[in-house]
Amino acid sequence: MGRITFIEHSGTAHVVEIEAGQSLMQAAVDNGIPGIDADCGGACACGTCHVIVDEQWIDATGGINADEQGMLGLTPEITDTSRLSCQVTLSEALDGLIVRLPEFQM
Amino acid sequence: MRILSPLLEPVIQPVLNKATSIIPIHWQIKGAHAFQHVKHRIGKDRPVPVFNETPLPDVSTLALEDIDLSNPFLYRQGLWRSYFKRVRDECPVHFQKASPFGPFWSVTRYEDIMFVDTRHDLFSAEPIISIGPQPEGLEIETFIAMDPPKHDLQRQAVQGVVAPKNLAQMEALIRSRTADVLDHLPVDEPFDWVQKVSVELTSRMLATLFDFPFEQRHKLAYWSDVASGAPESTGGNANSDEFFKAAADMAQQMSSLWREKEARKAAGEDTGFDLISLLLANEDTRDMINRPMEFMGNMVLLIIGGNDTTRNSMTGGVLALNQFPEEFIKLREKPELIPNMVSEIIRWQTPLAYMRRVARQDVTLNGQTIKQGDKVVMWYASGNRDERAFEEDPDRFIIDRKNVRKHLSFGFGVHRCMGNRLAEMQLRILWEEIMKRFEHIEVLDEPEYVQSNFVRGYTRMQVKLTAQT
Numbered sequence: 001m002g003r004i005t006f007i008e009h010s011g012t013a014h015v016v017e018i019e020a021g022q023s024l025m026q027a028a029v030d031n032g033i034p035g036i037d038a039d040c041g042g043a044c045a046c047g048t049c050h051v052i053v054d055e056q057w058i059d060a061t062g063g064i065n066a067d068e069q070g071m072l073g074l075t076p077e078i079t080d081t082s083r084l085s086c087q088v089t090l091s092e093a094l095d096g097l098i099v100r101l102p103e104f105q106m
Numbered sequence: 107m108r109i110l111s112p113l114l115e116p117v118i119q120p121v122l123n124k125a126t127s128i129i130p131i132h133w134q135i136k137g138a139h140a141f142q143h144v145k146h147r148i149g150k151d152r153p154v155p156v157f158n159e160t161p162l163p164d165v166s167t168l169a170l171e172d173i174d175l176s177n178p179f180l181y182r183q184g185l186w187r188s189y190f191k192r193v194r195d196e197c198p199v200h201f202q203k204a205s206p207f208g209p210f211w212s213v214t215r216y217e218d219i220m221f222v223d224t225r226h227d228l229f230s231a232e233p234i235i236s237i238g239p240q241p242e243g244l245e246i247e248t249f250i251a252m253d254p255p256k257h258d259l260q261r262q263a264v265q266g267v268v269a270p271k272n273l274a275q276m277e278a279l280i281r282s283r284t285a286d287v288l289d290h291l292p293v294d295e296p297f298d299w300v301q302k303v304s305v306e307l308t309s310r311m312l313a314t315l316f317d318f319p320f321e322q323r324h325k326l327a328y329w330s331d332v333a334s335g336a337p338e339s340t341g342g343n344a345n346s347d348e349f350f351k352a353a354a355d356m357a358q359q360m361s362s363l364w365r366e367k368e369a370r371k372a373a374g375e376d377t378g379f380d381l382i383s384l385l386l387a388n389e390d391t392r393d394m395i396n397r398p399m400e401f402m403g404n405m406v407l408l409i410i411g412g413n414d415t416t417r418n419s420m421t422g423g424v425l426a427l428n429q430f431p432e433e434f435i436k437l438r439e440k441p442e443l444i445p446n447m448v449s450e451i452i453r454w455q456t457p458l459a460y461m462r463r464v465a466r467q468d469v470t471l472n473g474q475t476i477k478q479g480d481k482v483v484m485w486y487a488s489g490n491r492d493e494r495a496f497e498e499d500p501d502r503f504i505i506d507r508k509n510v511r512k513h514l515s516f517g518f519g520v521h522r523c524m525g526n527r528l529a530e531m532q533l534r535i536l537w538e539e540i541m542k543r544f545e546h547i548e549v550l551d552e553p554e555y556v557q558s559n560f561v562r563g564y565t566r567m568q569v570k571l572t573a574q575t
Contacts, residue, residue: 037511039511039512040220040512040518041512043220043224044224045223045224045519045522046518046522047522067224070254070258070520071519071520073258073262074258074261074265074520074522074524076265076266076269076271077271103270103271104269104270104271104274104527105270106269106270106527
């Protein structure tokens, strides 16, 4: 369907193929992207799939609900464009998306 | 902490608020203690349950409704597995109407626990997370037992101290302290792993986090044991006088530590990277000492949180590797499994059995209707052994278990353990350093267990080390 780019904190980039309908977290896990722990398996309950979305793409990733905001608030590495990748659903509109990984997951 | 307030409210509440910032906290605690004595003498205090240990029956002989999962001897007597399995299979959302802690619901399956834990809109963590209440007269306010948004603000103020970024800077120090403890252990002769390793290492870590006088570090472990061991809260065996005395001691010592740091900071000194210095550096928390309930609450929470849990996982890992010796062989062959093993240890041990919530409204869960105001206990110890969530026999200890990071021991949702990364790092370093030095750790006797429905821990475990050849 399209491609997205994960950039590790060290700068290493990984380009992966995505399928519409899966979550950004699932795309990372399926492709073995280091630095996404996803302990809770996508329930928006652990905060360990934190990504920092490229500013140009933040609007395209959709809105943040209160649960996600609450979990993100617990990570000291939160930024203005932080998202939990399990809460971002991939679609054609996100073809080309670039996200960066924080140095540490919470 | 509602110190004094039962005595004085509501008449002079405004005066009390002012007074709490002027009267030293430990005096207030002593005052509250004296007041409890008076209440006790005149029979106006809340009765405290007394727990005498007797052998518990086999769960198959009990009616479902008579099963009481709050019994503080279930873990010690090795019966918890069969009790929880029966409840998980036959009545996963279970009501006990007449426990010594009053009526409560038990949630025992993984998926249901995840539901309760993540729905803070339906289930409140207030006023406290133990099955029973805090000791009367000494009700401390801690963010583990607060709901958003207040919870979020308080947690955000302190979580920096155990943020992964900061932990990376502490790794070398933790490693050298771990190495020092291990290098001084007797080899080829019996000793108590709990005291010599688990308590020692966690006390050192806490002293480091608080920049607490190193030679007095065992006080931190003692305060934590007393604070989590009140019979009315968890079925433990701490007594009330001991409880108040420990609280007063702790208040006095932590306050003076705070004042000392504050003075050094005012004099322009670099006070270092410890919890109190961080609180003093944060605009929202720099005057926390003037809010004694918040101050004590944070100190107690961080001392307990960093103590029992890691300590008992340090002991539990050794025990598990002895009960499943083929895993010890696997570990020797593949020490790179240590990080995964650490998660498996934390799952297998589940050092805190549960967290308690209160339903904010009527909620239907797995066919049962939980009424608004009912107590709901999420049994992490049961969810971590739920066959529905962990495919490979969940009672087995498997160091390369897949998906083990989904274990419930840290909780999920906004109350997820703040120190999880520190705990994992301490355990990882411990096992890395053990494997460099020792060929084997043999558990010599059945360990001795803590009396509690909350803390799943060990008071003694005799072991013998064999050095690397």
